[in-house]
Amino acid sequence: MFPMPVEHWKPLNRRIYKLSLPIALLIWLLPMIAVMVTSIRSTEELTEGNYWGWPKHFALWANYHEALTTSPMLHYFFNSVMITVPAVAGAIALAAMAGFSLAVYNFRGNTALFATFVAGNFVPIQILMIPVRDLSLHMGLFNTLPALILFHIAFQTGFCTLFLRNFIKQLPYELVEAARIEGAGEWTVFFRIVLPLIRPALAALSILVFTFVWNDYFWALCLTQGDEAAPLTVGVAALKGQWTTAWNLVSAGSILAALPSVLMFFAMQRHFVAGLTFGATKG
């Protein structure tokens, strides 16, 4: 990676370097370790005032069981999954097609259209709050899952298109030409040639968009009312109101809420840095 391997440095430098990463890491993660420990602290200990010390008894099962059963956590969880999965798939499908079109065809207005997609990313989404709420009311979608799915697709497509267009642009164009000479139609070129080649980008992008949508709080606040269509973020915020002093349960809830995106990330991490790197190094 670097001209001089770490092993050949001056001993002092090497020691500082080797120590600095774990120490920084510990400080970095301290707040998160605190939530994890709190999530397995028993309620008795909290009432005794042992808020931050090492817990004497672990109440892992009891806390998580209670968090799951005494609140509609599972319902929120289900909503989050039903919103996030179609939204990610939809945004990436639309963006892959649009990105393919912008990258492969040379039509008039291409640059202007691409610039519009770029500019769309800079819109402060909050400005859309009132009209979007109105729109969902008019379409009869307010407080339903399809509303959140549709709006998430719309808001993520711009970013995804930008990312995928740059990625497809880097592919050797001869591949597309060769396929056409073989008689492949445009759809086949897209589906059979380009899509398989951009798999790393699709993987990296799907992790990112998954976390964006999964963790969204703003649109969930605007487009839902009550529990019916509320996703986990709203649920966790509600837990906080329900159990103002039961920090252990709130912590258990937050961990459950974070779990899917963390698992996604771990499962796909191999593609993540590679995919982002390839997409971002063009310049």
Place this chain on the structure above:
Amino acid sequence: MHMTLNRPAALPLLRWPRSPAWLVPALFLAPAVLMLAVFLLYPLLSSFQLSLLDWNGLGEQGRFIGLGNWLHLLHDPLFWRALGNNAWLALFSIVIQLPLALALAVLLDKAGERSRWLKIIYFLPLLMSSVALGVLAKNLYDPNFGPINLLLQQLHLDGLAHDWLGDPAYALGAVIAVVCWQNVPFYMVLFLAGLASFPEDLSEAATLDGASEWTIFWRIKLPHLRGTVRTAVLLAIIGSLRYFDLVFVMTGGGPEHASELMATYMYRTVFSGFQLGYGSTIASAMFLVVTLIAALALRLSRRFQTEV
């Protein structure tokens, strides 16, 4: 639309009659453009239209009052205060997040393949939802039970213990600290991606010429990352101007508007004050501010196509 691309067709006789050249790219683009037009462009324009109304959201239509809301906005001290807070957030994001992210990226990049797990762990705060982080941060800052104050008391530094989120003097700073922590990983990944394209023979040659690590960083690596740094600054400014989540969860903009941002102010105006017209005015003003600054920054850098 007009195609300039020549499509070599080997077996024209066996082919379907050619469709007009613009049709294929247009079909590929149509779904995405349609979504953006309906759910992004239309609401955007509609927001400007609403900003000209006096509307509490109950009647069918509001009363048209022209630029009344905009005039009110210009003299609204709360809006200016919120804008100022957004500016502080942007400043601290650039001064704290970016150098930290860069340092982490350089260290991790140097560790090479072995650092894969470290990269993942550093990325964790970005994977947690702002709501969960906000709840956590509120507990950390709790004046009576929070570990920060407990620690200060243990050290007999009671004078330094404050009601961090409840005291107007400290609320904004306390929130900004958490926002920075949450967002460092994002910029770290951006810099890691930039460093990955760094030609290694460059630093190898510099080492042979006797350059120190320090020199290599300042003289070779940082200039190489110039474009990425510019992108990061732009993203940090825009992100700060439209920030909402953590502030809303931790303080809701309070106490006494000490941590109010444009977005939280707008949210409150709409959902607590039921002033939909004026809320739209705040939103539109936010859009103008962000667009102006983004356009300025892009003009300065002129590289929007290649780096994002």
